[in-house]
Amino acid sequence: MTALQDARDLFGSLTGRAPEGVWSSAGRANLIGEHTDYNEGFVLPFAIQHRTYAAAGMRGDGLIRVASTFAPDAVELRVADLEATFGGAAGSAVAEGRVPEWAAYPLGVAWAALAAARREAGDVAGVDIAIASDVPIGAGLSSSAAIEGAVATALDTLWDLGLEPLDKARVGRRAENEAVGAPTGIMDQVSSIMGRADAATFLDCRTLETRSVDLGLGREGLALLAIDTRVKHAHATGGYGDRRAACERGAAALGVPALRDVAAADLDRARDILDDVTFRRVRHIVTENQRVLDTVGVLSASGPRAIGELLVASHASMRDDFEISVPELDLAVETALEAGALGARMTGGGFGGSAVALVEVEAVDVVAHEAARAFAARGYTAPHCFTIEPSEGARRDA
Numbered sequence: 001m002t003a004l005q006d007a008r009d010l011f012g013s014l015t016g017r018a019p020e021g022v023w024s025s026a027g028r029a030n031l032i033g034e035h036t037d038y039n040e041g042f043v044l045p046f047a048i049q050h051r052t053y054a055a056a057g058m059r060g061d062g063l064i065r066v067a068s069t070f071a072p073d074a075v076e077l078r079v080a081d082l083e084a085t086f087g088g089a090a091g092s093a094v095a096e097g098r099v100p101e102w103a104a105y106p107l108g109v110a111w112a113a114l115a116a117a118r119r120e121a122g123d124v125a126g127v128d129i130a131i132a133s134d135v136p137i138g139a140g141l142s143s144s145a146a147i148e149g150a151v152a153t154a155l156d157t158l159w160d161l162g163l164e165p166l167d168k169a170r171v172g173r174r175a176e177n178e179a180v181g182a183p184t185g186i187m188d189q190v191s192s193i194m195g196r197a198d199a200a201t202f203l204d205c206r207t208l209e210t211r212s213v214d215l216g217l218g219r220e221g222l223a224l225l226a227i228d229t230r231v232k233h234a235h236a237t238g239g240y241g242d243r244r245a246a247c248e249r250g251a252a253a254l255g256v257p258a259l260r261d262v263a264a265a266d267l268d269r270a271r272d273i274l275d276d277v278t279f280r281r282v283r284h285i286v287t288e289n290q291r292v293l294d295t296v297g298v299l300s301a302s303g304p305r306a307i308g309e310l311l312v313a314s315h316a317s318m319r320d321d322f323e324i325s326v327p328e329l330d331l332a333v334e335t336a337l338e339a340g341a342l343g344a345r346m347t348g349g350g351f352g353g354s355a356v357a358l359v360e361v362e363a364v365d366v367v368a369h370e371a372a373r374a375f376a377a378r379g380y381t382a383p384h385c386f387t388i389e390p391s392e393g394a395r396r397d398a
């Protein structure tokens, strides 16, 4: 409960009063289905027990003020200036130094939430928002989606916006794409906001239909271990955008609206048409979509013990075809498997962050210990290992 209390305390020191409420949303890990979201494919993420809290209350002067325990200064803006701040080129407010990057997440959510609810800035009060989180930052567990979900949920109540959970997820993605300037998909926000305890969220990223898929880990004596490599990633720059561009190139060359529309049987033709790199990017997406569907099928037919091979195949595809892994992630996966994990794969956008291993509860300590040993032997920074529990999504806490 400490991050919740931290958010309250920060609100108190910012405003000298108590918040009207505290809202939160979860970090997430992806069980399988990587980089498929912006290709209109399938994903199977889950919300984790680490959460971000937004303590919030209205103010009378039309200002929106955001503060967080991980940045020294509060940032304020007139609600009436949100559109002028974020309505221009994607990410320009951050790139031009008009808004610190961290503040573009909550302020971008406020901007996108008003637009989604078709409300004018003049119709809503000013607001103070104090943010605290226990989602590890830079670990690839979507600390950003957790901020977006918490702030969208708080503003939905305070401003009486009437947004549905999926609307809030879209608001979060828009803030990230347009206010922050990171060209990400919608998986993280849907997972953070709509997660359920003991379940993963199956999402069709074309129709945005969701289904809760029971994981039954506890029943089977299994746990999910996150191995945070401590290699930091950033999706506003570099590899993530390149992969997205390669997928768009591949879809255009194959004459389909999105790689979702390419079947495994089309891959031979794709190999003839595409250059080698683009072909391998496409093959990852096509095979990964199928692995998500297979995982959902195997979970319901045989339970979580049987999905290990799919996780391993997914990692190999990200390492060899999509080329988004790093040596630390490969080592985490290999070591976990050698130490007895049933399956393991990197999770999230790649280029750093965490691997997730499916392990027997009694093997958690051994796998964590072996990962630490292997990292030390290579001279890597010690990994941070902790179990992650499929948990509930956005909610009001107080």
Ligand code: GLA
Binding pocket: 030, 033, 034, 035, 036, 037, 038, 184, 185, 186, 187, 188, 235, 348, 349, 350
């Ligand atoms: C990041 C993005 C998501 C998704 C994953 C890769 O987490 O925010 O939209 O693309 O990478 O699966």
